[in-house]
Amino acid sequence: MNRLKQLFEEKKGNILSIYYTAGYPNLNSTLDIAEALEKAGADFLEIGVPYSDPLADGPVIQKSSQTAIDNGMTVKLLFEQLKDLRKRVSIPVLLMGYVNPVLQYGVENFCASCAEVGVDGVIVPDLPMYEYEEMYKDCFEGHKLSNIFLITPTTSEARIRKIDELSNGFIYLLSTSSTTGKNLSVSNEIEDYFARIKGMNLKNPTMIGFGISDNKSFSKASEYANGAIVGSAFVKLMGEENYLEKIPAFISSMKGKEAMTV
Amino acid sequence: MSYHVNEKGYYGNFGGAYIPEMLYPNVEELRDNYLKIMAEPAFQEEFQELLRDYVGRPSPLYFAKRLSEKYGANIYLKREDLNHTGAHKINNTVGQILLAQRLGKKRIIAETGAGQHGVATATVCALKGIECVVYMGAVDIERQAPNVARMKMMGATVIPATSGSQTLKDATNEALRDWINNPVDTHYIIGSVVGPHPYPDMVARFQAIISEETRKQLTEKIGKPNPDYVMACVGGGSNAIGMFYHFLDQEDVKLIAVEAAGKGVHTGESAATTALGKEGVLHGSRSIVMQTEDGQVIEPYSISAGLDYPGIGPQHAHLHTSARAKYVSITDEESLEAGLQLSRLEGIIPAIESSHALAYLEKMQFKGDETVVVCLSGRGDKDLATYMKYFGL
Numbered sequence: 312m313n314r315l316k317q318l319f320e321e322k323k324g325n326i327l328s329i330y331y332t333a334g335y336p337n338l339n340s341t342l343d344i345a346e347a348l349e350k351a352g353a354d355f356l357e358i359g360v361p362y363s364d365p366l367a368d369g370p371v372i373q374k375s376s377q378t379a380i381d382n383g384m385t386v387k388l389l390f391e392q393l394k395d396l397r398k399r400v401s402i403p404v405l406l407m408g409y410v411n412p413v414l415q416y417g418v419e420n421f422c423a424s425c426a427e428v429g430v431d432g433v434i435v436p437d438l439p440m441y442e443y444e445e446m447y448k449d450c451f452e453g454h455k456l457s458n459i460f461l462i463t464p465t466t467s468e469a470r471i472r473k474i475d476e477l478s479n480g481f482i483y484l485l486s487t488s489s490t491t492g493k494n495l496s497v498s499n500e501i502e503d504y505f506a507r508i509k510g511m512n513l514k515n516p517t518m519i520g521f522g523i524s525d526n527k528s529f530s531k532a533s534e535y536a537n538g539a540i541v542g543s544a545f546v547k548l549m550g551e552e553n554y555l556e557k558i559p560a561f562i563s564s565m566k567g568k569e570a571m572t573v
Numbered sequence: 574m575s576y577h578v579n580e581k582g583y584y585g586n587f588g589g590a591y592i593p594e595m596l597y598p599n600v601e602e603l604r605d606n607y608l609k610i611m612a613e614p615a616f617q618e619e620f621q622e623l624l625r626d627y628v629g630r631p632s633p634l635y636f637a638k639r640l641s642e643k644y645g646a647n648i649y650l651k652r653e654d655l656n657h658t659g660a661h662k663i664n665n666t667v668g669q670i671l672l673a674q675r676l677g678k679k680r681i682i683a684e685t686g687a688g689q690h691g692v693a694t695a696t697v698c699a700l701k702g703i704e705c706v707v708y709m710g711a712v713d714i715e716r717q718a719p720n721v722a723r724m725k726m727m728g729a730t731v732i733p734a735t736s737g738s739q740t741l742k743d744a745t746n747e748a749l750r751d752w753i754n755n756p757v758d759t760h761y762i763i764g765s766v767v768g769p770h771p772y773p774d775m776v777a778r779f780q781a782i783i784s785e786e787t788r789k790q791l792t793e794k795i796g797k798p799n800p801d802y803v804m805a806c807v808g809g810g811s812n813a814i815g816m817f818y819h820f821l822d823q824e825d826v827k828l829i830a831v832e833a834a835g836k837g838v839h840t841g842e843s844a845a846t847t848a849l850g851k852e853g854v855l856h857g858s859r860s861i862v863m864q865t866e867d868g869q870v871i872e873p874y875s876i877s878a879g880l881d882y883p884g885i886g887p888q889h890a891h892l893h894t895s896a897r898a899k900y901v902s903i904t905d906e907e908s909l910e911a912g913l914q915l916s917r918l919e920g921i922i923p924a925i926e927s928s929h930a931l932a933y934l935e936k937m938q939f940k941g942d943e944t945v946v947v948c949l950s951g952r953g954d955k956d957l958a959t960y961m962k963y964f965g966l
């Protein structure tokens with residue numbers, strides 16, 4: 312079974328996912344970071360495929376992407392690096408990237424390479440639902456890859472239902488309509504939105520992302536969804552010295568109480 | 574073959590709306606409303622009145638006698654340079670500001686390269702008393718200083734885009750990010766026929782006035798609406814689409830689109846998208862994009878800030894691959910020489926963007942008395958420093 316589906320069957324709450332950029336801070340840091348994250352207790356990973364024009368991203372991820380490209384990271388090289396993925400990492404792994412590099416690699420090739428190295432799913436924020444259904448769905452499903460869709464506070468109910476139909480992993484709930492890297496400030500409005508989505512009883516699990524940077528925001532998000540995704544806050548840490556050694560403390564501080572009781 | 578957009582937002586294989594979910598409600602709102610609003614009599618009345626009394630339309634179709642003698646053809650210039658603010662860009666901003674008002678938007682954002690679109694946006698925002706924020710590449714802020722001053726004079730906030738090559742592509746990224754972060758009350762006035770559907774079609778419809786007038790004016794002047802050739806420069810492609818629009822289905826009219834070759838198509842410093850690009854997605858639509866094998870967008874180069882863009886609108890990609898229009902390119906030097914020539918032969922100083930279209934006349938072979946219309950998309954005031962430096966004037 313797809314590792315992602317298995318995870319959501321076995322663990323219902325407080326799921327912690329970490330996003331980081333492949334090839335950042337060093338060209339060859341991709342798998343070392345993955346391994347360290349699993350050891351430290353992350354539940355699954357989103358590895359970012361760097362792109363020159365990441366328009367949904369704020370400054371932190373923009374910079375990590377540019378550095379990764381300057382380091383020489385490419386889609387081809389990433390799949391080379393990921394050949395050893397399943398020797399070193401057993402938690403679910405998704406690739407997250409923009410549509411253009413995927414198109415250039417070839418959608419069919421991309422899906423085949425994902426399946427070959429043991430990637431469980433893909434998040435392509437600028438691949439719209441219509442195009443996915445018309446052109447890519449068969450290919451993704453043929454390779455047993457989960458395609459993850461995003462929803463925001465302004466996504467209509469009808470569209471959320473449609474996304475729920477098409478999804479086969481989890482649904483990525485954006486805390487606010489924003490680029491990445493803003494801190495989540497929980498307001499009544501946001502809680503109403505989280506509660507509204509929870510009340511829809513979607514068939515897919517949900518994960519909240521964007522602006523999750525500490526235990527407080529992680530716990531808040533976990534009240535309303537199966538867990539949460541940390542991106543910019545972690546990528547920022549990867550820009551520091553001795554970044555690998557800092558991963559366990561970061562993960563425990565994110566998980567807070569849960570980590571202490573384990 | 575249809576050269577227009579289909580109901581899914583595509584021109585052949587090109588177009589669509591490749592946008593993150595955060596932008597979906599904004600783009601959907603626009604898609605569901607733009608045709609309806611544009612068809613309203615009250616909208617048309619206000620739009621036409623502003624085009625006439627504020628922009629100064631119709632723009633003249635000028636018979637360039639000495640230029641015609643030089644090239645052995647009947648050359649007409651469509652004088653978009655005589656519009657208020659000095660370029661074709663204002664046709665689109667007048668249209669979009671009226672649309673934004675009817676959608677209840679309180680804040681306008683825009684990207685700009687040469688600054689002409691930024692100025693045209695700041696202008697209509699001043700006219701309507703609406704807040705205006707313009708993103709402009711830090712490099713372009715340097716080379717188009719007079720336009721930055723004009724925007725500020727009219728009350729716009731100009732924000733430098735400091736990522737990437739710090740030119741038009743990066744300014745567009747920043748504007749899109751602003752829109753993601755301000756989804757409810759903001760309208761994004763895109764300055765060319767690029768971006769997610771419905772932008773390419775909407776901007777094309779606002780610029781179509783150029784060819785609509787041209788056909789009437791040619792009928793008056795030469796007794797028929799169709800010339801043999803129509804020519805325009807292409808950055809994102811809005812003046813070219815405006816110039817081509819009503820000729821697209823007139824197969825006897827040859828369409829020529831001129832891109833910026835920069836220092837030469839194969840020098841690595843160029844913006845000749847159709848020559849150097851491949852199919853890809855940029856700024857929300859599938860089109861032809863200059864990119865590496867890995868799908869990273871290549872930083873383009875042109876002396877002309879308005880043509881310094883690594884993509885073209887999706888309709889152009891379709892016109893190119895279907896061979897309905899011919900895409901060619903002109904170097905920095907060739908364009909500057911053509912700009913000086915027009916100044917000396919006709920007393921008209923063109924924008925360097927427009928000089929690219931003019932420069933291609935040199936490469937054409939005319940048979941006797943063929944008729945040519947060149948879109949003179951803008952005037953050269955903003956480019957004087959560049960001309961002066963190159964010619965040591």
Ligand SMILES: Cc1ncc(COP(=O)(O)O)c(C=O)c1O
Pocket residue numbers: 660661686687688689690764765766806807808809810811812813878879880924926927950951952
């Ligand atoms: C005078 C002029 N012509 C042409 C362009 C290029 O834009 P487009 O290709 O959309 O007409 C610009 C852009 O700034 C411009 O200022």
